[in-house]
Amino acid sequence: MNFNVIVCIKQVPGTIEVKIDPKTNTLIREGIENIINPFDMYAIEEGVRIKERLKTSFPDLKVNVIAMTMGPTQAEKILRDAISSGVDKSILLSDKAFAGADTLATANTIASAITKIDDFKIIICGKQTIDGDTGQVGPELAKCLGIPFVGYVSEISYLDDSKINVKQLKDKKYELLEVNLPVVLSVLKEINNPRIPSLRNMMKAKSEIIEKWGLGELGLDENEVGLQGSKTRVIKIFKPEVKTETKIIEGDPDKQVDELYDELKKYCKV
């Protein structure tokens, strides 16, 4: 029996100084090296660990860890990086028609790709990306596939070939959940400590042929994907204006303290 673990990853700009094109409301990606979304590194590591755990408890099970991303051809780089980090194979979803997708159109496209893979059991996403920051693709993916979603997972405490026990972070508490497979999980950075790539995997990653699936392979219509298939539009992206004001309080220290106290009272309840 096959047990396929699919890790959804995304390429993001490897910088904290992201610039936005005011005309298109999209990220300016030129001249910036793309990296795997840092939260997705924990998803990759957990996928590889699931394989290692099952190998011990279910030696006859054929477990594959597959990394998947939707993006332009350049996104192949992060799929190779994922192989360096231990995944068995990578698939690139790429088509001009996929461009401009919102989270739902993205989830719909990825879901169509996942249904082409037999025996998918666990789908893992990072909790959110560092560029879009929405954290929506994971739950939407589960909805598209009609399977459960557990977000903010900090531990997989039990795992077999049909169910999984996970520890989920809620506002101020953890919940332990038992879920039947297949399932979509989004994982927190507490879940593991990603390994350093191995030399053999790096060499494999260099020569591996990355499968590329477009609109035709997924059997989707143009109006279901990309900008056309999106239900939301970004109208404007802007930095919130931060107003700063400086006031110098003078006079003898006692008077200064009183005045400062009065000033602070205006802004908050002291």
Added chain:
Amino acid sequence: MSYFYSEEQKMIIEICSKLVEEKIKPMRAQLDEEEIFPSEIIKEIGRSDLFRLFIPEQYGGMGTGILEVCIATEILSKGCLGVATSYAASGLGFLPILISGSEEQKKKYLPDLASGEKLASFGLTEPEAGSDAGSIKTRAELEGDYYILNGTKQWITNGGEADIYTIFAITNPSKGARGASAFILEKGMEGFSFGKKEKKLGIRASATRELIFENCHVPKENIIGKEGMGFLIAMKTLDKSRPAVGAQAVGVAQAALEEALNYSKIRNQFNAPISSFQAIQHMLADMATNVEAARLLVYHAAKAVDENLKESSRLAAMAKLFASDVAMKVTTDAVQIFGGYGYMRDYPVEKMMRDAKITQIYEGTNQIQRNIIALDLIKNGF
């Protein structure tokens, strides 16, 4: 700088640099201060395939040369020489098996050492036999199917932490050094125990212990090669491992140089960064020139070992000698550039200076290296 690295060598550098930045640097001060053996980091090094480098593919390795081992060791040493020593000492421990072991021994021991699941250790030095390695006293006597070992090994790196030990003992006392033989011992063998963990000046993350043999029963098939070959196996092993000690020295020197350079640009005295003063500039220039020269000698020696050139033993000794002297000088100068701050444990350069000293001492003191070089010159010329 590229040094014409191959694709594979660049990957090794990338992996080792990640290990240094993500796993070693955040831990090194604590490992040093509390003298903790870096088990988790060693596991991570194993998962990254670095123990596989020099082991042939049929035993689970990747069949690279010593040059690749040197490159990995150099980069790891930039992070922490204690960690890099623990890594390199396993290689030193399994080299005798690789050089002279039987097919059965290689199949039995090398795969677990290649994966990093087990660590190896090399046991030659004794309380009365340091530079004079030929005067070891540990005795091995054949009784039936076992060699019975009695004696003590001293200052053994990875002692107590390793699972597999290559031990040198005298099988025929009347023949002196030619009466020595090499054996494979496993942790847990009856009569094999460990002495106290030594407290050291530097490389404090590495474990150094005594090995004690009290009527230790070693199956006779665990002899490496034949009786009397021990000293030859030890010398062949050290000829191959020496460039990696040079690489350790280059790594720690490079790290100290980088620290000193960065610090000199941000430390202001007399209203100017100290890097603007010629006194500091000349120190930095000499440090960088020496590190560069040491690195090239190490790479050259490693290539000579890989090509089995007749000068390889001499070159390996030169690389170890020169690079370790450079490391001591450069790390000391780095502390000097840091001034009072450099003497404090808040900055990493004092540790580098303490660590560097061992590279002039272990795997043959630099005085012994000079003997090797001179005798080779006199005997073989150019």
